[in-house]
Amino acid sequence: MADYNTYRTAQSVGTRSAVVDEGLRAYMNKVYGLMAVGMGVTAAAAYGASVAAVSDGQLTAFGAAIYTSPLKWVIMFAPLLVVFAFGAAVSRLSVQGATLVFYGFAALMGLSISSIFLVYSNVSIVQTFLVTAIAFAGLSLWGYTTKKDISGWGSFLIMGVIGLIVASIVNIFLQSSAMQFAISILGVLIFAGLTAYDTQNIKNTYLRLAGSDQDFLGKTAIMGALQLYLDFLNLFMFLLQFMGNRE
Template structure:
C-alpha cells in the first residue's frame, strides 16, 4: 500500500513537472518570438529609412538632411532611451495587444535611430557582425537559461555599468576621443554579454514565480522580457560593429 502511495505521489510530481516544463517552454518561445519580430521591424525600418535618405548619386535627400544633418538627429538618437524609461509605466495601463504594438513601435523607432549604420559601414560587414552577434547571443542566452548557478548578483553591477556607458558615450560626443571610444566599445560588449545571460535567467525565474498568475499578466511579462533581450542584442550588435565593421 505504501509503495502504491509513493507511486501515485511520484506520478503526480512528474505530471506537474511536465506541465511546468511545457508552460516554461511556451513562455520562452513567446519571448524569443516577440524579440525576433521586433528585430525584423528594426532591420526593415533602418534599411528602408537609410535608402530613402540617400539618392541614386549617393547624396542625402531632403529626408536624409532632416535626419542626419540637422538637430533632429539628436532627438532621434535619444528618443529610444526615453521610450524605454516610459515603457514600464505604460505597460501596466495597456492591454497585451496594445503593449505588443507599443513594443513594435519602439522597434521601428530604434530602426530610425540606428539607420545611419547603412551609410557608415559596408553591407557585408553589417551582415557579418549581425551573424556573429546572433551566434554569441544564442550561446549566452542558452547558458543563462540552463545554468544552475545563481547569477542574480550580477544585476546591480551590470546596471551600474550600463549607466556608466551612457554617461561616457554622451561625454565622448563632445570629446571625440578614439581611445575612449575603444574602451567604451570593449566594455559595452562585455556588459551586454553579461546582461544577455542575466536577463535570460531572470526571465525564466520570473515565469517560475508567477506561472499561476492570470494570462494577461504573463503576456505582459513576456513582452517586457522580449524588450530586455531585444535591447541586449541591439547593444551587443552595435558595440561589436564598432570592432568588426568596415567603413564605406
C-alpha cells in the same frame, strides 16, 4: 497503502513538473519570437530610412533632417525615453497594445541607428549580425541551462550600463577615439553578461508566476523580449565598431 500514496504523490509532482516545463518552453518561445520580430522591424526600418536618406550620392531632405538637423538629437534619445515610459505604462496596457508599442519602439530604434548603412559596408553589417546572433544564442542558452545563480550580476551590470550611457554622452562632445575604444570593449562585455543574466531572470520570472493570469504573463513575456532585444542590439552595435568596414 503508504507505498501507493507515495507513488500517487510522486506521479502528481511529476505531472506538475511536466506541465511547468511545457509552459516554460512555450513562454520562452514567445519571448524569443517577439524579440525576433522586433529585430526584423528594426532592420527593415533602418535599411528603409537609409535608402530614403540618400539619392545620387547626396542626402535627401529626409536624410538632412534626421542626420544633420537638430531633429537627430530627438531621434537619438527618443528610444531611451520610450523604454522608460513603456516600463511605467505596461501594466495599464492590454497585451495587444503592449505588443504594438514594442514594435513601434523597434521601428523608432531602427530609424535612430539607420546611419550604420551609410557608415559601414552592407557585407560587414551582415557579418557582424551573424557573429552577434551566434554569440547571443550561446550566451542565452548558457543563461537558460546553467544551474549557477547569476542574479548577483544584476546590480553590477546595471551600474555598468549607466556608466556606458554617461561615457557615451560625454564622448559625443569629446570625440575621443581612445575613449570610444574603451567604451566598445566594456559594452561588449557588459551586454554579453546581460544576455545570460536576463535569460535566467526571464526563466525564473516564469517559474515564479506559473499559473498566474495569462494576460499578466503575456505582458511579462513582452518585457522579457524587450530586455533581450536591447541586449542583442547593443551587443551588435558595439561589435560593429570592431568588425565593421567603413565605407
